[in-house]
């Protein structure tokens with residue numbers, strides 16, 4: 258049966274890094290004899306330029322008919338002055354919501370070859386291996402009202418809203434994931450201040466009863482922001498609401514030494530998912546062949562694992578990436594001054610990965 | 615004219631560390647011939663035990679008749695099971711709100727003697743010297759509604775609410791502070807998603823026009839969570855709303871190697887302020903003479919500076935603390951295994967500070 262992957266290159270370095278990941282996927286599909294078609298659509302600034310909207314209906318429709326979506330990055334100075342509804346980010350928020358992709362998974366793993374590039378001392382990062390599960394379609398990002406109030410429009414509100422069911426489904430995902438890992442969940446909230454956090458904590462505790470084999474702890478978000486740096490190896494699966502997850506997952510990315518290494522998967526209850534690097538569109542280096550494609554290539558590995566049940570091939574990509582880094586082959590973002598590593602371009606790095614697989 | 619300092623020891627190690635800071639202050643007032651009275655009141659768990667409420671009216675009244683308030687810490691396992699309104703934290707949130715202390719200042723500075731204790735590599739932390747200005751009486755912490763909704767109570771909302779004036783006054787504080795420092799402000803928001811952040815950014819930009827000598831940049835909160843670790847020396851004054859400030863200021867505390875070193879000041883438009891260490895009540899080591907009193911002693915220095923116009927004496931305390939650390943005199947929380955430092959108790963550390971002044 259033919260599978261469909263929709264590719265949304267987006268802006269900046271998005272086209273370069275998705276092209277790399279597509280090449281890696283095609284080489285895997287050809288050796289494993291899988292019938293997969295790739296269809297490209299516009300999102301973000303590129304879609305604003307072509308259609309006057311960051312998320313054309315055509316893009317949404319195509320995504321609805323896909324088994325998986327591979328996204329590059331959106332945004333750039335060109336569209337910064339636009340009104341809110343015409344900003345590239347709205348394409349990203351819109352597609353997550355339209356597809357109901359409520360669980361964003363961000364694996365954070367130390368790459369032995371890159372510990373020198375981390376701002377942290379080696380002893381703090383070498384054992385790091387956890388996944389952040391961020392709720393992605395609720396909370397402050399989508400709650401209404403989100404508007405100015407009062408006769409002079411001099412008051413403003415945003416709304417952090419959740420239904421119990423929205424919390425349940427993402428917490429359930431986290432427990433399922435923990436079963437396949439070290440069976441430890443850290444749920445992060447601000448239950449000493451927020452009512453939504455108290456409901457969150459209740460749902461986690463109720464769910465925990467159905468998973469007696471999973472050890473559950475709760476951490477306050479401020480404390481978690483410290484512990485991510487002072488004791489990151491304590492974590493296995495972290496689960497938290499949308500805004501806390503946004504902040505903590507970017508913070509956690511510093512552990513690995515480069516945002517250029519961080520993949521992400523946005524999932525729902527079935528197998529359909531959207532996969533994208535955690536980094537942005539880096540307009541300053543776009544089109545120069547300097548972009549690090551590894552975060553997108555590692556996102557493609559997650560695509561194989563979660564959307565196409567190709568665990569073996571996913572692991573092959575991950576092993577290949579590790580191997581190449583161990584050989585001292587780096588893109589320029591990973592370069593550590595005093596190392597004799599070999600700096601390669603986006604497409605050379607992609608060739609290395611394909612070759613190593 | 616006699617000045618009044620209200621001391622709110624609170625729970626856990628609160629009584630020990632405030633006692634230390636009071637001793638330091640008394641020694642300073644006696645040599646400088648200042649007439650200051652100290653009045654002690656209960657807050658938090660201690661107030662729940664004595665009066666059935668974490669913030670007795672008597673405590674509020676006394677604070678309203680004070681020039682400054684010195685607070686230890688609140689909370690502990692004993693009161694964890696209480697209903698929300700009876701939790702020790704409500705005392706802390708309540709006194710901030712009752713006193714209108716809208717600007718929380720947290721200086722973050724590397725202590726040369728402690729860089730080894732930081733999880734970060736020395737080169738990343740050495741130059742660190744910034745202040746986080748956190749809005750303290752608005753946003754998600756106090757917005758209404760904050761409640762369960764629906765026939766089955768299965769929906770929940772919290773509200774992030776600000777008035778333009780609430781934003782203005784704290785932004786103004788940040789600019790005033792920047793004038794006395796390196797004249798750089800980084801305002802942190804999530805303007806690509808939140809309406810409240812867009813108002814925040816507008817107010818910062820308007821205020822900036824009145825301070826042409828201050829350089830202003832905006833950072834998204836997720837990006838700031840990274841940059842605090844990867845490039846902390848770029849910052850001079852950071853200003854942000856309540857919840858972002860809560861998360862980022864605790865995150866920033868890891869730079870200095872110990873929460874035991876972090877003072878804070880909560881201010882309003884006049885000179886009245888509340889001063890407290892950034893650490894918690896540490897019930898596990900309470901009453902053992904192990905607590906590090908330096909965060910509270912450094913908070914007392916801020917009290918002298920901001921509430922009593924005693925800049926010279928404030929600097930004396932800060933210099934004394936630096937000197938003692940350089941001599942290798944540490945409390946046990948600062949101990950780095952391979953160092954030949956001298957571990958002292960809470961009261962010995964206090965003696966050292968008084969002696970060094």
Ligand SMILES: CC(C)[C@H](C(=O)O)[C@@H](O)C(=O)O
Nearest residue numbers: 346347349350503806807836
């Ligand atoms: C671009 C922005 C809206 C987005 C978010 O905050 O979700 C990004 O920061 C991310 O984390 O994917």
Ligand SMILES: CC(C)[C@H](C(=O)O)[C@@H](O)C(=O)O
Nearest residue numbers: 449450479703704706707860
């Ligand atoms: C105890 C808690 C409510 C408080 C806060 O979040 O404000 C604390 O974390 C702080 O930062 O002073």
